[in-house]
Amino acid sequence: MSTDPVVDDRADGRDETPNERADRNWDELMQELRVMQTGTQILTGFLLAVAFQQRFTDLDTLQHDLYIVLVALAAVATILSLAPVGMHRALFGRRRKPELVRLAARIVRIDLFVIGLLTAGVTTLIVDFTVDRTTGVVTLVLSLLTVLALWVWLPFAVKRRSRSEHPG
DSSP: OOOOTTTOOSOOSOOOOHHHHHHHHHHHHHHHHHHHHHHHHHHHHHHHHHTTSGGGGGOOHHHHHHHHHHHHHHHHHHHHHHHHHHHHHHHTTSSOHHHHHHHHHHHHHHHHHHHHHHHHHHHHHHHHHHTOHHHHHHHHHHHHHHHHIIIIIHHHHHHHHHHHHSOO
16 A cells, blocks of 8 residues: 555545546646746746846845855746646656656655745845844744744644544
């Protein structure tokens, strides 16, 4: 019995074939990617606009280096969020949907990690530039802790609670 939600054959109250499950999971992944892409596009647009602002030259070396890292993260996040669509095009009509969904789900998890870093980094850069370095570092730590709490700890806690309420 698999723990992969794409191929999990445990009774979950759904009466669907493996292909129907793969189709449903693919649709859910695409909805998640739409949300992720919107956020990534906003952050990327902000970052690209910053370089053309008059005060861009006021960035110190650390801020400039952070900016370059954030632009790279934004590019990686964009590429990752488009990868499942490209894979779908390449595999369309070849009866590989369950495999495609498994790969896309992994890519989405990686992309969430990158977007978490990107979001924390952009917030840090803004606070560091507009307030001071110490507040920027505090912002970075709080942002990363918030991402960990909401994207890692909370789902883990819900999963653990669900298992204790519904063992077996």
